[in-house]
Amino acid sequence: MAGKIPSEFIDDLLARSDIVEVVGSRIQLRKAGKDYQARCPFHDEKTPSFTVSPDKQFYHCFGCGAHGTAIGFLMEHDHLAFPEAVEELALRAGMQVPTRSEQFVKTPTQAPLYALVEKAAALYRRQLREHPQANRAVEYLKQRGVSGEIAGDFGLGYAPPGWSFLLERLGRGPGEQARLLECGLIAEQDGRRYDRFRDRIVFPIRDRRGRVIGFGGRLLGEGKPKYLNSPETPIFHKGRELYGLFEALRSNRKLASLVIVEGYMDVIALAQFGLTSAVATLGTATTADHLKQLLKTAPEIVFCFDGDRAGRDAAWKALQIALPLASGHQLIRFLFLPEGEDPDTLVRRLGRDGFTALMASAQSLSDFLFDRLAEHGDMASSDGRKRVASQAQELASEMPAGIYRDLALERIAMLKGVSPGASARPRSRRPGRSARQSLPAPLSLVAKAIALLLDNPRLGPIVSQQDATWRRSTSPGADVLRPLVDMLLERPEITKAALLERWRDHPHFGYLQQISVHPYLSDIAEGDLEAELIGAIDRLSAETRKLEWRQAFNQRSVMEWSVEERARVQRQGDSAREPGDETP
Known part of the structure; x- marks a missing residue:
C-alpha cells in the first residue's frame, strides 16, 4: 500500500x-x-x-x-x-492521509465503524457504574478479585438485560442500524433486530493501537453461551487479534515475554497481580497470524495450558503451528498447569512470585516435542525409538534453520544411535553466530556516492557540476544513483528521512537504509564530505570512459591497433599489477 x-x-x-x-x-x-x-x-x-x-x-x-x-x-x-x-x-x-484513486479502487473508510464501537464501549462502561442492575456485575467482579483500577485499565462494562438497550441509543435510523449490524453489535433473526450482548459483563477487545474493535461478554444469569464474542466484522478478525495485547504493550516499555492464556479473566487476574504480559486468543486456537505477531513483540512466548489431556492436545496443535516459525531467535515454551487449576485460580493461590517461578519451569519447544512423541511411542525397543526418530525428523523438516532445528536433529541422531556430529544435519549458521557482527563490506564507488547523498541530501546539486560521464555507467547501483541525483536536483531541501521514504517500495530499500549509516560515512570529517563525493563521481566517470574505450577497442582486430594504443594497453597492464590500482 x-x-x-x-x-x-x-x-x-x-x-x-x-x-x-x-x-x-x-x-x-x-x-x-x-x-x-x-x-x-x-x-x-x-x-x-x-x-x-x-x-x-x-x-x-x-x-x-x-x-x-x-x-x-x-x-x-x-x-x-x-x-x-x-x-x-x-x-x-493533524493531517488527512490521501490516496491515489486513479491507481486503485478506493475502499470505504472504516472510521464510522471504529467510532460506533467506541461509543458502544463508552455506554457499556457507564452502565457498569450507573445501571440499577449493575450491582450483580460489580459483585461478580469483586468475587473474582478484580479491582476498580484493573476494571478501568481494561475498560470493562456492563450490557443490561433486555433486547434493545444499544439499539435504542445508537440505532435510531436505518443507516445507524446497518452499521450496528456490520460491526456485530446487534443481530437479526426473522427480520427482527436485537442487541447481541445482554445481561453480560463486557470486555472491550482492542487492537494493538488501542482502538476498540469488538467485545467479549460473560453471561451473568442462566443460559448459554457463557462467553460470547463479537462475530467477524470488517474491523475485527479473531484469527489475528489477541485480547490484552494492547494493555500489555501499554504497561511494559519492553516486553521480556508474553504468556498466552485461554480467557479474558485469566488475562485480567494475572494483571491484578502485576503480571501484565498475558494475552488470550478470542475463542479460537492460536493461529500462525497470532504467533507471527507475538514473535515480533517479545523475545519469549509461553503457551499456558491445562495439564489434562485436552490441554495437552491443544498444546500439540499450538506446537505444530509454531514449528515453521521456530527459528530460535525467540524462545517458545509450554507451561502445563496442575489439574483443576487455571491461571486465575493459580495466581491467587501462588501469588505473583509463585506464578512467575512456575512460568520459569515451562518446557522448551524441543522438550515438549520429544516428550509428546515418547508418550505415544515405544521407547523401550530399538525399533520404537527409530519410529519416534522418524516422526521427529518429519516434524523437524518444517522448522527453519536455527537453534531449534539443530537441537532437534541432535536428539534425532541420538535416538537413531548415530553420533550427533555424523548426523545429516543441513549446514546452517551455528547458534550465536548472528550475535557476532562481521565487518561491513567495503563500498563500491557507486555505493559510496549513494551513501554520501542519502546521508547528506544537500550535496545533490554538486554532482550536476561534475563531468556527467558517470551517468552512462553500467556498474551495479547506477540505476539507483541516476534517479537519486535527479530527485535531489528537484528537491535540494529534502531531509534524509523524506529522501529514504521515497525509496521504500524499491526492492533494495533495506540495503539503501543500511549504507546510509555505513561506518565509511563516520570516517569522513564534515568539511571533507563534498570532496569525497566529487572524488567518487570523478573516479566513476573515469572508470566509465575506460570501460567504454576498452569495449570499443576490443571490437577491433589486434592488427588494427596503433602504436599509441599498444603502448596504452601495455601501461594499463603494468598498472593493473600494482597494489591499490582499481583498474579492472
Missing part, C-alpha cells in the same frame, strides 16, 4: 513531524550535542548507543544497527504496518 500514498504527502508529513517528539513520546531521550541519545528500545544495553538526529530526522543504533525514519520507528517500535504508521503520524500532525 506504500505506493498508494503519494510520495509528496509523505514528504510533507515528515516535514511537519519531528522525529525527536515521536521517539521521545515512547522512550526517554537526553540531549547529546546536536543529537539525542537513549538506551536502544530494540535490544538490551547499559550504555546508550541509540541516537536520534533532528537535522536528518533519522534514528540509528550503533549497537544493534536499527535505523530509520519516524515512520520506520513507529513500524518497528509499535509493530505497525506502513499504512498504519503513516496514519498514526498523520493523526499527530
Whole structure:
C-alpha cells in the first residue's frame, strides 16, 4: 500500500513531524550535542548507543544497527504496518492521509465503524457504574478479585438485560442500524433486530493501537453461551487479534515475554497481580497470524495450558503451528498447569512470585516435542525409538534453520544411535553466530556516492557540476544513483528521512537504509564530505570512459591497433599489477 500514498504527502508529513517528539513520546531521550541519545528500545544495553538526529530526522543504533525514519520507528517500535504508521503520524500532525484513486479502487473508510464501537464501549462502561442492575456485575467482579483500577485499565462494562438497550441509543435510523449490524453489535433473526450482548459483563477487545474493535461478554444469569464474542466484522478478525495485547504493550516499555492464556479473566487476574504480559486468543486456537505477531513483540512466548489431556492436545496443535516459525531467535515454551487449576485460580493461590517461578519451569519447544512423541511411542525397543526418530525428523523438516532445528536433529541422531556430529544435519549458521557482527563490506564507488547523498541530501546539486560521464555507467547501483541525483536536483531541501521514504517500495530499500549509516560515512570529517563525493563521481566517470574505450577497442582486430594504443594497453597492464590500482 506504500505506493498508494503519494510520495509528496509523505514528504510533507515528515516535514511537519519531528522525529525527536515521536521517539521521545515512547522512550526517554537526553540531549547529546546536536543529537539525542537513549538506551536502544530494540535490544538490551547499559550504555546508550541509540541516537536520534533532528537535522536528518533519522534514528540509528550503533549497537544493534536499527535505523530509520519516524515512520520506520513507529513500524518497528509499535509493530505497525506502513499504512498504519503513516496514519498514526498523520493523526499527530493533524493531517488527512490521501490516496491515489486513479491507481486503485478506493475502499470505504472504516472510521464510522471504529467510532460506533467506541461509543458502544463508552455506554457499556457507564452502565457498569450507573445501571440499577449493575450491582450483580460489580459483585461478580469483586468475587473474582478484580479491582476498580484493573476494571478501568481494561475498560470493562456492563450490557443490561433486555433486547434493545444499544439499539435504542445508537440505532435510531436505518443507516445507524446497518452499521450496528456490520460491526456485530446487534443481530437479526426473522427480520427482527436485537442487541447481541445482554445481561453480560463486557470486555472491550482492542487492537494493538488501542482502538476498540469488538467485545467479549460473560453471561451473568442462566443460559448459554457463557462467553460470547463479537462475530467477524470488517474491523475485527479473531484469527489475528489477541485480547490484552494492547494493555500489555501499554504497561511494559519492553516486553521480556508474553504468556498466552485461554480467557479474558485469566488475562485480567494475572494483571491484578502485576503480571501484565498475558494475552488470550478470542475463542479460537492460536493461529500462525497470532504467533507471527507475538514473535515480533517479545523475545519469549509461553503457551499456558491445562495439564489434562485436552490441554495437552491443544498444546500439540499450538506446537505444530509454531514449528515453521521456530527459528530460535525467540524462545517458545509450554507451561502445563496442575489439574483443576487455571491461571486465575493459580495466581491467587501462588501469588505473583509463585506464578512467575512456575512460568520459569515451562518446557522448551524441543522438550515438549520429544516428550509428546515418547508418550505415544515405544521407547523401550530399538525399533520404537527409530519410529519416534522418524516422526521427529518429519516434524523437524518444517522448522527453519536455527537453534531449534539443530537441537532437534541432535536428539534425532541420538535416538537413531548415530553420533550427533555424523548426523545429516543441513549446514546452517551455528547458534550465536548472528550475535557476532562481521565487518561491513567495503563500498563500491557507486555505493559510496549513494551513501554520501542519502546521508547528506544537500550535496545533490554538486554532482550536476561534475563531468556527467558517470551517468552512462553500467556498474551495479547506477540505476539507483541516476534517479537519486535527479530527485535531489528537484528537491535540494529534502531531509534524509523524506529522501529514504521515497525509496521504500524499491526492492533494495533495506540495503539503501543500511549504507546510509555505513561506518565509511563516520570516517569522513564534515568539511571533507563534498570532496569525497566529487572524488567518487570523478573516479566513476573515469572508470566509465575506460570501460567504454576498452569495449570499443576490443571490437577491433589486434592488427588494427596503433602504436599509441599498444603502448596504452601495455601501461594499463603494468598498472593493473600494482597494489591499490582499481583498474579492472
